[in-house]
Amino acid sequence: QIVFVDTPGIFTPKKRLERAIVAAAWEGDADADLTLLLVDASRGKANAETHAIIEKLATQKGKRVVLVLNKIDQIAAERLLALSAKLNETMGFVATFMISAKTGSGTKDLMGWLANHLPKGPFLFPADEISDMPVRLLAAEITREKLFHKLHDELPYALSVETEGWEDFKNGSVKLDQTIYVARESHKAIILGKGGQQIKKIGEEARKELEDILETRVHLKLFVKVRENWADDPERYRLWGLDPSA
Incomplete structure (x- = not known):
């Protein structure tokens, strides 16, 4: 069973609520067997906050991080490949996937890879449960x-x-x-x-x-x-x- 922990977005917090949101995101990441760094590829470049996240992830020993470039339906192939190459220079991602959540392109490959690279264990939730949220x-x-x-x-x-x-x-x-x-x-x-x-x-x-x-x-x-x-x-x-x- 693959359980996705959908963390809040990570950004530079300025207020009390924002600090609590970012802290919760990092706590969710700490408990995971694998981290998926989801990046909006449509702009052709990563913003400063994405680079800050990568820098922090790179300092965590033993952390396995997969780079997932989303919205590939909104960017030319040449720019997409250039973005992928540049981000892969910043840290050692264990894998890189290019997907479109909107069209479904690339998502089966990602799910298949996860199924083969995550540790096996007992089901934590019923098979038909889509979320543990009320x-x-x-x-x-x-x-x-x-x-x-x-x-x-x-x-x-x-x-x-x-x-x-x-x-x-x-x-x-x-x-x-x-x-x-x-x-x-x-x-x-x-x-x-x-x-x-x-x-x-x-x-x-x-x-x-x-x-x-x-x-x-x-x-x-x-x-x-x-x-x-x-x-x-x-x-x-x-x-x-x-x-x-x-």
């Missing part, structure tokens, strides 16, 4: 992920999503009410977008993924509320499994 929290995390992908340049980790309503219907469908909490009115305006178009797109993407996971029709309602200093609430840290003292 379903309400998983649903909120999916919406938060869509928000991050759309708005990470404007609102990096400056929001929280909570599933506050869950109703199962007789026909098998479910209705979810989720609230997106932000610290400022200006953040709320960014999420809503002009005429509410931004939040509509985010809701559609989240709903589609939720339907794939839950294997049923999902009715998703998103609300945006301003809650000042939400990032200082210890309850938020507890829900996410973060250490507020990190």
Whole structure:
């Protein structure tokens, strides 16, 4: 059984919540048999934060790191190969894979390699379990992920999503009410977008993924509320499994 520990992104933290997020990411990596360094290849170069991560990984004795270049469908082959060569000069990756999570290209090769190079052991989770996260929290995390992908340049980790309503219907469908909490009115305006178009797109993407996971029709309602200093609430840290003292 291959268990993926999906850590938060690693970046240069400036605030308390950001420090807790980065600390949790490194803790998740420390317990792993193998580390996958996922790099967005579409830009043709790695940013400063990626190089900082590589430098830290390179100092850890016995650490096995696989370089995974994602979004290869968005970059020319020549630039992709040049990026791969440059990154492989920085440390001794045990393997390099080029994939597209969107199209599925290269993912079977990666999974096959992992199956052959990870230690065998008893199943830690049921074979049909896709996540150990409570379903309400998983649903909120999916919406938060869509928000991050759309708005990470404007609102990096400056929001929280909570599933506050869950109703199962007789026909098998479910209705979810989720609230997106932000610290400022200006953040709320960014999420809503002009005429509410931004939040509509985010809701559609989240709903589609939720339907794939839950294997049923999902009715998703998103609300945006301003809650000042939400990032200082210890309850938020507890829900996410973060250490507020990190």
